[in-house]
Amino acid sequence: MNAARGAALAALLIAVVVVGVLLLRGNGETEYKLRFANAGQLVKGDDVQVGGRRIGGVKAIKLTDDNQAEMTVTVDKDFAPLHEGTMATIRATSLSGIANRYIALSPGANSNPKLDDGATLTADKTTPIVDLDQVFNTLDPKTSKSLQQFIQGSATWYQGKGLQANQGTKYFNPALSSTRRLVNEVVSDQGNLNAFLDNTAKTMNALASRRGDLANLVTNANTTAAAIGSENVALARALGLLPGTLRKADTTFVNLRSTLDDLDVLVAESKPATKDLARFLRELRPLVHDARPTIADLRTLVKRKGAGNDLTDLLIKAPALEKAAKPAFAHSITALQKSTPVLKFVRPYTADLVGWFRDFGQGASNYDANGHFARIQPIFNAYSFTDNPAGGSLTPIPASQRLNGLAGGQNKRCPGAASQAPVDGSAPWQDSDGSLDCDKSQVLPGP
Numbered sequence: 001m002n003a004a005r006g007a008a009l010a011a012l013l014i015a016v017v018v019v020g021v022l023l024l025r026g027n028g029e030t031e032y033k034l035r036f037a038n039a040g041q042l043v044k045g046d047d048v049q050v051g052g053r054r055i056g057g058v059k060a061i062k063l064t065d066d067n068q069a070e071m072t073v074t075v076d077k078d079f080a081p082l083h084e085g086t087m088a089t090i091r092a093t094s095l096s097g098i099a100n101r102y103i104a105l106s107p108g109a110n111s112n113p114k115l116d117d118g119a120t121l122t123a124d125k126t127t128p129i130v131d132l133d134q135v136f137n138t139l140d141p142k143t144s145k146s147l148q149q150f151i152q153g154s155a156t157w158y159q160g161k162g163l164q165a166n167q168g169t170k171y172f173n174p175a176l177s178s179t180r181r182l183v184n185e186v187v188s189d190q191g192n193l194n195a196f197l198d199n200t201a202k203t204m205n206a207l208a209s210r211r212g213d214l215a216n217l218v219t220n221a222n223t224t225a226a227a228i229g230s231e232n233v234a235l236a237r238a239l240g241l242l243p244g245t246l247r248k249a250d251t252t253f254v255n256l257r258s259t260l261d262d263l264d265v266l267v268a269e270s271k272p273a274t275k276d277l278a279r280f281l282r283e284l285r286p287l288v289h290d291a292r293p294t295i296a297d298l299r300t301l302v303k304r305k306g307a308g309n310d311l312t313d314l315l316i317k318a319p320a321l322e323k324a325a326k327p328a329f330a331h332s333i334t335a336l337q338k339s340t341p342v343l344k345f346v347r348p349y350t351a352d353l354v355g356w357f358r359d360f361g362q363g364a365s366n367y368d369a370n371g372h373f374a375r376i377q378p379i380f381n382a383y384s385f386t387d388n389p390a391g392g393s394l395t396p397i398p399a400s401q402r403l404n405g406l407a408g409g410q411n412k413r414c415p416g417a418a419s420q421a422p423v424d425g426s427a428p429w430q431d432s433d434g435s436l437d438c439d440k441s442q443v444l445p446g447p
Contacts, residue, residue, distance in 0.1 A: 029056065030080035032073055033120040039069035040090040040101055040129040047102040048073045055079040058103065068123060073103060082115045083108040090129040101129065348415040348429060348436060355418065414438035 039061055048056035056079070060072040075082065085108025093100045139147065158165050186193055207214055228235060304310040383394040414436070416427025421443060430440045 029074040029076060030082075030117050031059065032075065032082065032115065033118065034071040034073060034088045034103065034126055035064065035120065035123050036069045036071065036088075036090060036126050036128045037123060038128050039071070040131070042069075042071065042090060042101050042103070048075065048105060049102050050079065050105050050107060055105070070120075071103065079107075081117070082119075083110060083112040084115060085109060085112050086115065086121065087125055087127070088121055089127040092129060345436065348431070352415060352418050412437065412439040413442045414440050417443050420444055 042058055042061060044058055044061060046058045047054045048058065056073055056075040058071055059074050062070050062072075064070050082105070087106040087108075089104045089106070090101055091104045093102065136144070300310075302311045307313065384397055414428035414430050415438070416429050417438075417440075419427075421427055428438075428440055428443060430436065430438065
């Protein structure tokens with residue numbers, strides 16, 4: 001009995017110890033302190049979220065000595081501890097309402113050192129929310145008035161177009177998501193963003209100085225849009241044909257890619273040839289200027305009022321001329337082809353023929369104090385005379401032997417053999433293929 005009572009007492013003590021540990025330990029939450037430039041309308045009990053899921057809440061809010069808002073937040077044990085590199089941002093669940101704010105955490109990498117319980121994220125690791133009123137308070141009265149007019153104009157724009165606007169809103173969420181990613185990329189480089197804003201401000205100032213022209217542009221654009229709208233049937237038909245056109249153009253663009261690759265080689269090869277092209281064109285400009293009268297005269301030559309007085313009329317008559325000239329050209333071609341062997345044979349003797357023309361007068365003149373003379377007598381070599389005791393007789397000589405007695409039978413001299421051979425041996429001349437019918441050994445007697 002005593003043993004049973006001792007066991008029951010021991011179990012009771014163990015239960016008390018467990019309850020005490022649980023009570024002293026709490027629910028396993030870890031506290032952190034977050035400092036913001038302002039509280040952004042956060043209240044005690046607002047959510048702490050990661051990726052849209054609640055992982056804790058705001059436990060307390062107080063003002064620090066340097067006028068910053070310090071939030072004491074708790075994080076469930078399943079998501080604790082946080083690591084260095086964690087960032088905190090105050091966000092709103094909607095544009096309207098009061099207690100609709102929460103803290104969104106972007107946890108640091110798990111490979112970073114852990115944050116201790118009670119650690120503080122300073123203001124350089126937190127981002128407060130920007131309320132709409134803060135945005136409006138930055139606008140001057142003129143800008144606020146223009147914004148009101150824009151909103152009123154938008155209301156007029158959407159008046160009676162509610163159904164179409166509702167159909168278009170289904171694309172609004174993807175557009176916002178894409179815009180958010182775009183804005184994150186833009187603000188990631190503050191230097192370029194500031195330069196872009198500065199240049200945009202200068203551009204806006206330049207546009208404002210030409211507000212009259214800008215108003216005319218808007219008016220003309222409105223007229224253009226109205227004209228396009230009046231042709232909505234043709235525009236719809238064109239848009240219907242556009243997909244097929246783009247599909248066909250896709251193949252063309254694919255083939256164009258390989259063409260451009262080949263064109264790169266052409267451009268690379270053309271660079272050395274075109275480096276002086278600018279100077280060439282500058283020097284060509286005076287020539288082009290001076291060629292204007294010539295071009296004007298050429299235009300008159302090509303086309304002039306009247307009949308049979310310009311190049312156009314000549315070209316009109318050219319077919320008849322071609323018909324009459326074609327047989328003559330054919331006969332001329334035949335004659336040239338047949339005369340080619342004759343010219344080929346005569347051409348090497350050109351020097352001998354010119355020399356004969358040059359020296360003929362001197363060679364046939366009488367000898368006197370100014371030069372020599374030659375006795376010329378005709379030779380009739382058709383017969384040979386035979387003397388015998390019974391009396392002489394004439395015997396006919398065959399035609400193939402009648403010239404054998406002239407110049408010692410040298411009747412096949414090569415070109416240049418009519419005079420003594422020069423020292424360099426350039427004459428008499430014999431072609432290399434031996435087609436010229438001459439005997440190189442037939443030369444003048446003497447050294």
